Amino acid sequence: MKVGVPKEIKNNESRVGMTPAGVLELTKKGHTVFVQTTAGEGSGFKDEDYEMAGAAILPSMEEVYAAGEMIVKVKEPIPEEYPLIREDQVVFTYFHFASDQKLTKAMIESKSVCIAYETVQNASGMLPLLTPMSEVAGRMAIQQGARYLEKPVKGKGILLGGVPGVAPGKVLVLGAGTVGIQAAKMAAGLGAHVTILDVNMDRLRYVNDIMPSHVVTEFSNEYNIRRHIKTHDLIVGGVLIAGAKAPKLITRDMLKEMQAGTVLVDVAVDQGGCIETTRPTTHQDPIYIIEDVVHYCVANMPGAVPHTSTVALTNVTLPYVLKLVDMGWEKACEKDVALRKGLNIIKGKIVYLPIAEAFGWEEAIS
Numbered sequence: 001m002k003v004g005v006p007k008e009i010k011n012n013e014s015r016v017g018m019t020p021a022g023v024l025e026l027t028k029k030g031h032t033v034f035v036q037t038t039a040g041e042g043s044g045f046k047d048e049d050y051e052m053a054g055a056a057i058l059p060s061m062e063e064v065y066a067a068g069e070m071i072v073k074v075k076e077p078i079p080e081e082y083p084l085i086r087e088d089q090v091v092f093t094y095f096h097f098a099s100d101q102k103l104t105k106a107m108i109e110s111k112s113v114c115i116a117y118e119t120v121q122n123a124s125g126m127l128p129l130l131t132p133m134s135e136v137a138g139r140m141a142i143q144q145g146a147r148y149l150e151k152p153v154k155g156k157g158i159l160l161g162g163v164p165g166v167a168p169g170k171v172l173v174l175g176a177g178t179v180g181i182q183a184a185k186m187a188a189g190l191g192a193h194v195t196i197l198d199v200n201m202d203r204l205r206y207v208n209d210i211m212p213s214h215v216v217t218e219f220s221n222e223y224n225i226r227r228h229i230k231t232h233d234l235i236v237g238g239v240l241i242a243g244a245k246a247p248k249l250i251t252r253d254m255l256k257e258m259q260a261g262t263v264l265v266d267v268a269v270d271q272g273g274c275i276e277t278t279r280p281t282t283h284q285d286p287i288y289i290i291e292d293v294v295h296y297c298v299a300n301m302p303g304a305v306p307h308t309s310t311v312a313l314t315n316v317t318l319p320y321v322l323k324l325v326d327m328g329w330e331k332a333c334e335k336d337v338a339l340r341k342g343l344n345i346i347k348g349k350i351v352y353l354p355i356a357e358a359f360g361w362e363e364a365i366s
Contacts, residue, residue, distance in 0.1 A: 001031050001032075001069050001070060001324075001325040001328075002031070002032045002033075002034065002067055002068055002069045002070075003018075003026060003031060003032065003033045003034070003068055003069070003070050003071075003072060003321075003325060004033075004034045004036075004064040004065060004067055004068020004070070004071045004072070005017050005018045005023075005033065005034065005035045005036065005039055005055075005064065005068075005071075005072055005073075006036045006039065006061045006064045006065060006071065006073060006081075007036040007037075007038060007039035007061060008039075008042075008073065008074055008075055008303075009061070009078060009080060009081070010075045010078055010300060010303075011282040011283070011284055012282055012283035012284055012300070012303060012304070013042075013074065013075055013300050013303045014041075014042025014043060014303055014306035015042070015043055015074040015075075015302070015303055015306045015309050015310045015313065016039050016040045016042070016043050016045065016074065016306075016310055017072040017073045017074050017092075017093065017314070017317075018033070018035070018072050018314060018318075018321070019040070019043075019045060019310060019311065019314050020040070020045055020049040020050050020052065020053040020055075021053070021314075021318075022314050022318045022321065023035070023050055023053040023054060023055045024053040024054060025318060025322060026054075026321070026322070026325060027053065027054030027055070028054070029322075029325075029326065031325050032056065033050075033054065033055045033056070034055065034056050034057075034058050034063075034064050034067045034068055035047070035050045035055045035056070035057055035058070035064070036057075036058055036059075036060065036061055036063075036064045037057050037058065037059050040310075042306045043306040043307050043309075043310040043311075044306075044307045045310075061080075061081070061084065062084060065081070065084035065085065065086075065089075066084070068089070069089065069090065070089070070090040070091075070092060070324060070325065070329075071085070071089065071090070071091045071092065071093070072092050072093070072317070072321055073091070073092070073093035073094075074093060074094065074303075074310075074313065075093065075094055075300060075303075076093060076094055076095045076096060076100065076103055077091070077093075077103065077106070077107075079102075079106075082106040082110070085106075085107070085110040085112050086110065086111075086112065087110065087111040087112065087347070088111070088112065088113065088347065089110075089112045089113070090112070090113045090115065090324065090329050091107075091112055091113070091114050091115070092115045092117070092317070092320070092321065092324065092342075093116070093117060094116065094117045094118055094133075094270070095107075095114055095116040095117075095118070095344060096116075096118060096270045096271055097114075097116070097344055097345070097352075097355045097358075098244050098245045098271060098272065098354055098355050098358035099245060099270065099271050099272040099358075101359055104345070104350075104355060104359070107345050108345055108348050108349075108350070109348070111347045111348045112345070112347070113329055113343075113345075113346050113347065114343075114344045114345040114346075115324075115329065115333075115339070115342040115343055115344070116342050116344045116352075117129035117130060117317065117342065118130045118242070118270075119242055119341055119342050119344060119352060120320065120338050120339055120341060120342035121242060121338055121341040121342075122337075122338040123337065123338070127242060128316050128338065129313075129316055129317055129320070129342075130178075130240075131178050131316070132309075132312035132313055132315070132316055133302045133309065133312070133313060134177070134178035134179045134182070134238075134240075134267075135178055135182050135312070136301070136302040136305065136308065136309050136312060137179055137182075137267045137301045137302055138178060138179035138180065138181065138182025138183040138185075138186070138236075138238060138267065139182045139183070139185075139186045140301050140302070140304065140305070141179070141183045141186075141236045141238070141265040141267055141301070142160070142171070142183050142186035142187045142190065142192075142234070142236070143186070144265060144286070144296055144298075144301070145160075145171075145234040145236065145263050145265045145296065146159075146160045146190065146234070148263045148287060148294050148296055149169065149233060149234060149261070149263050151261075153287070153294070154261060154287075154289055154292075154294055155261045155263055155294055156233055156259065156260070156261030156262065156263075157261065158233045158261075160187065160190045160191070160192040160233070160234070161190040161191030161192060162191060162192075167193075168190075168191045168192050168193055169192045169193070169233040169234060170192065170193045170194075170195070170231060170232040170233050170234075171183070171184075171187040171192045171193070171194045171195070171232060171233070171234045171235075171236065172194075172195050172196075172197070172228045172229065172232035172234070172235045172236070173187075173194060173195070173196040173197070173235075173236045173238060174197055174220065174225070174235070174236065174237050174238060174239055174249050174250075174274060175196075175197070175198055175220075175237070175238035175239040175240065175268075175274075176196050176197075176198035176200065176203035176204055176206070176207050176217070177198075177203070177238060177239070177240055178238075179236070179238030179240070179267045179268075180196055180198070180207075180236070180238040181196075181207060181210075183236045183238060183267075184196050184207065184211060184215050185211070187215075187234075188211060188212055188214060188215050191214075192214075192234075193214050194211075194214065194215040194216070195215075195216050195217075195218060195228055195232065196211075196215060196216070196217050196218075197217075197218050197219070197220035197224060197225065197228075198217075198219075198220050199219065199220050199221075201219070204217040204218075204219070220249070225249060225250065225254075226254060226257065229250065229254055229257055229258050229262070230257050230258065230259070231259075232262070233259075233261075233262060233263065234262070234263045234265070235250070235258075235262065235263070235264050235265070236265045236267065237249065237250070237264070237265065237266040237267060237268050237273065237274040237275055237278075238267045238268065238274075239268055239274045240268060240271065241271070241354070242354070244271070244354035244357065244358060245271055245272040245354075245358050246268040246271040246272050246273055246274040247274060248273075248274060248275065248276045249274045249275070250264070250274065250275040250276065250277075251276045252276045252277050252290075255277065255290060255291035255293045256291055258291070258293050260292035260293075261292065261293075261294065262293050262294070263293075263294045263296065264278075264293060264294065264295050264296065264297075265296045265297075266278045266295070266296070266297045267301065269297045269298070269299050270299055270300075273297065275295070275297075277290050277295060278295065278297045279295075279297060280297055280298075280299040281295075281296070281297045281298050281299070282298060282299070282300075283298055283300075283303065283304050286298050320332075320336075320339055320342075323335075323336060323339065324339075
């Protein structure tokens with residue numbers, strides 16, 4: 001099979017869909033890999049590295065899309081890429097369709113086969129291709145949140161870990177999934193007082209077992225959220241419903257109950273955000289302020305640490321890429337239940353119900 005790896009063109013996105021190690025695994029099996037020039041530079045991989053692994057380097061995004069029967073990316077296609085995606089072409093990447101109607105319509109019109117990393121789901125319910133980026137984003141949420149608590153960037157002027165004689169900062173984490181646990185771990189490591197909320201008691205028991213005593217768990221409901229937002233300095237939104245829009249746990253009116261300079265980091269922004277006032281931002285312009293509350297809502301947080309993120313992501317995507325190129329998408333998805341759940345749109349038809357539900361298109365589900 002011919003596989004194309006284009007350079008990511010989303011704002012400040014330096015990850016790449018395949019490393020030279022992955023290229024070597026494909027080429028030694030007789031597959032052809034086309035990599036756009038400089039596609040890997042942001043992650044620390046040179047064109048020469050890809051050439052040594054057997055890739056053909058092409059000068060433009062247009063040529064890579066034209067050459068590839070399957071496209072392997074990191075982020076969802078943006079409007080400049082829509083016309084390049086053709087009928088029957090397989091696109092394997094993060095899509096997050098439920099939060100982007102324009103993208104959804106474009107991929108339907110392209111009649112391509114869209115397999116979304118974020119909905120590949122194994123028998124235990126885990127999302128193996130989302131997990132590593134959730135781990136990165138959860139840890140970064142505290143790193144970035146701590147920065148924006150500083151007074152020069154309109155935060156409260158709080159040092160999360162405190163110092164002798166001064167109480168540490170307080171972190172509220174919404175969701176005890178991968179993002180939430182990684183965020184709690186980082187915040188606890190800095191010495192902050194952490195409260196983590198979830199509706200799943202099994203997850204809360206797990207957190208209670210593995211975390212130190214200054215990480216406390218509570219059941220998530222509106223009453224508890226409203227109570228905690230008044231006193232916490234950094235609030236991390238890490239809720240996820242696979243492939244669907246995130247629920248709005250913090251509404252606009254709640255901002256008035258927060259102290260000026262409170263920082264909100266909405267890691268769920270890719271799925272529409274779990275905060276009503278969330279809108280996607282970029283690493284170039286990461287924050288905005290509403291009601292004196294700092295919002296950090298960067299839609300590709302792991303893109304700021306591209307080497308770590310690329311290696312972590314491709315470690316888990318490569319086995320699925322190999323199945324797709326060796327067997328073709330139909331047979332691969334027939335044999336692998338987890339990969340089958342990654343099918344979102346097939347040749348103009350939505351086949352993943354939460355996408356249709358997000359836009360009220362249930363009648364269009366195939």
